[in-house]
Amino acid sequence: MKSSRRYFFRYMSALGLVSFFPVPISAKTAKNIVKYQSTPKDGNACKTCMHFIPETNECKTVEGSIDPNGWCIIYFRDPHYKEVKVEDDNAT
């Protein structure tokens, strides 16, 4: 078995114990980088994006408070999103 620093780092990297990124992988992206806007685009909004966390109005990938009606360039529609419609009990 070869023992060198290269093999050591390759092994540790394969185990996910060595990162070559200068910032933690869990860090979120700044709004200006993803061109975040507080309005929908082409009918797409954060509330239908798979990255949106409705309980806290946050995003899994973009930092800061997120408007449910906002949008950014990494928008990806949640295939499980279902619009909740409030029925009017007084309708005849």
Ligand code: SF4
């Ligand atoms: S559109 Fe962008 S900011 Fe909005 S939830 Fe999706 S990834 Fe986050």
